[in-house]
Amino acid sequence: MMDDSARVARRVFIETYGCQMNSADSELVAGVLRRAGYSPAARPEEADVVLLNTCAIREHAEERVLRRLSELARLKQSRPELRLGLLGCMAQHNRVSLTEKAPWLDLVAGPDSYRRLPELLSRARFDPAVDVRLDRAETYADMVPEHQGGVRAFVTAMRGCDRFCAFCVVPYVRGRERSVPPQAILDDVRGLAARGVKEIVLLGQTVNAYRFGEVDFGRLLHLVADVDGIERIRFTSPHPSDMSDSAIEAMATERKVQPWLHLPVQSGSDRMLAAMGRGYTVGEYLGLIERLRTAIPGLALSTDIIVGFHGEGDTDFRATLDLMRTVGYDSAFTFKYSLREHTRAFRLGDTVSEGEKGGRLAEVIAQQERISLERNRRLAGERAAVLVEGPARRGGGMLAGKTPQFKTAVFPAVDSIHPGDLVTVCVESVTAHTLQCAVASADREFSDSVCT
Ligand code: 5AD
Ligand code: SF4
Numbered sequence: 081m082m083d084d085s086a087r088v089a090r091r092v093f094i095e096t097y098g099c100q101m102n103s104a105d106s107e108l109v110a111g112v113l114r115r116a117g118y119s120p121a122a123r124p125e126e127a128d129v130v131l132l133n134t135c136a137i138r139e140h141a142e143e144r145v146l147r148r149l150s151e152l153a154r155l156k157q158s159r160p161e162l163r164l165g166l167l168g169c170m171a172q173h174n175r176v177s178l179t180e181k182a183p184w185l186d187l188v189a190g191p192d193s194y195r196r197l198p199e200l201l202s203r204a205r206f207d208p209a210v211d212v213r214l215d216r217a218e219t220y221a222d223m224v225p226e227h228q229g230g231v232r233a234f235v236t237a238m239r240g241c242d243r244f245c246a247f248c249v250v251p252y253v254r255g256r257e258r259s260v261p262p263q264a265i266l267d268d269v270r271g272l273a274a275r276g277v278k279e280i281v282l283l284g285q286t287v288n289a290y291r292f293g294e295v296d297f298g299r300l301l302h303l304v305a306d307v308d309g310i311e312r313i314r315f316t317s318p319h320p321s322d323m324s325d326s327a328i329e330a331m332a333t334e335r336k337v338q339p340w341l342h343l344p345v346q347s348g349s350d351r352m353l354a355a356m357g358r359g360y361t362v363g364e365y366l367g368l369i370e371r372l373r374t375a376i377p378g379l380a381l382s383t384d385i386i387v388g389f390h391g392e393g394d395t396d397f398r399a400t401l402d403l404m405r406t407v408g409y410d411s412a413f414t415f416k417y418s419l420r421e422h423t424r425a426f427r428l429g430d431t432v433s434e435g436e437k438g439g440r441l442a443e444v445i446a447q448q449e450r451i452s453l454e455r456n457r458r459l460a461g462e463r464a465a466v467l468v469e470g471p472a473r474r475g476g477g478m479l480a481g482k483t484p485q486f487k488t489a490v491f492p493a494v495d496s497i498h499p500g501d502l503v504t505v506c507v508e509s510v511t512a513h514t515l516q517c518a519v520a521s522a523d524r525e526f527s528d529s530v531c532t
Pocket of ligand 1: 138247249344
């Protein structure tokens with residue numbers, strides 16, 4: 081039987097912080113709540129329920145959410161019936177202190193509690209509801225996410241992480257590794273293809289550790305590639321130690337799997353890699369890069385780098401700069417080490433000052449800008465296939481899309497080109513982040529690989 085509250089149309093606003101897994105989880109939550117009778121609100125001011133789906137990976141991420149929470153607390157003061165909830169990694173991480181730091185919260189729910197959200201929300205009408213149980217088996221395989229529209233969609237392939245890198249809070253807040261059954265992934269992908277989605281990004285904290293029965297990650301890539309209508313497949317983030325021959329084979333042979341890999345290395349110093357518990361040496365990582373580049377011509381690589389981890393000396397830091405040049409990454413996400421409670425490295429504390437971390441970060445960023453620019457310059461005068469996404473961010477009558485190597489290409493809009501189209505462009509000029517292109521047209525034909 082429905083209670084009174086269920087009869088009234090309720091509106092929910094979900095704000096997402098952090099990684100793509102969180103964006104995918106927000107789509108899952110939107111699906112759970114839609115089926116329970118909630119509809120989406122465009123702004124917090126129009127919502128009966130506001131949920132923040134949060135990130136705990138660095139302190140900075142948590143501080144942003146706390147600031148946002150105080151703003152929303154003011155909104156709640158003027159509308160006491162508003163229900164305010166915190167979801168995701170920060171809910172799991174700060175489960176004890178949160179209800180003290182933010183006593184106005186009605187709901188605190190961790191990443192394995194989303195199935196119970198409707199029930200928790202109805203309980204939260206009287207007392208705050210807290211559910212942060214981690215569940216080794218929860219994959220939400222039977223829950224259909226409410227995907228946002230677009231050319232690209234994110235599909236969760238596995239959840240959690242078993243690696244316990246010394247700096248990382250993920251295994252504590254997202255729990256043990258578990259893979260989504262292939263059938264559930266394929267049902268989702270087929271539904272997306274039917275709605276016109278062209279590109280699938282498979283997600284997981286260590287996505288290439290995927291295994292469900294006989295289906296390993298390489299096999300999963302082949303299965304997704306068999307879905308008609310899907311043109312491109314990517315995945316993020318793989319762990320270097322899980323990069324199996326089967327995954328490399330699938331990348332090399334499956335036309336739809338794009339020549340792009342985000343392969344977090346974290347540091348270029350063997351001493352730091354060992355202290356971080358990453359499970360590989362610089363030599364092993366470089367060996368993997370060589371195997372990948374041999375198997376997949378034109379492979380673009382990006383990475384994650386942490387500067388200022390416990391014990392990082394100048395020699396270790398220089399080794400990271402060297403490694404970045406040796407690999408020649410197309411792009412890199414770079415972070416100052418942030419001490420996280422519960423992690424193995426937490427009790428070791430910080431040895432690198434905030435100022436030194438800042439200096440090192442500036443140096444890796446400046447070096448990466450030079451490398452990215454240099455790599456993009458090699459593409460000038462070449463052709464590329466671009467999956468069109470929509471108007472370029474800077475507008476100006478330009479369209480934007482991605483090349484197979486996940487580089488942003490912009491080109492003049494013409495009426496005959498729409499989002500979801502695959503067009504051939506010629507790269508005319510480049511910056512470190514963007515390729516300025518021209519589209520092949522009746523008066524501008526391009527030959528096989530270079531522009532004429
Ligand atoms: N401090 C800084 N960066 C971190 N990352 C994970 N944990 C921390 C931390 N405590 C970075 C890693 C990871 C990316 C998602 O976030 O580089 O690959
Ligand atoms: Fe964190 Fe390491 Fe797991 Fe990545 S592999 S989520 S860095 S513990």
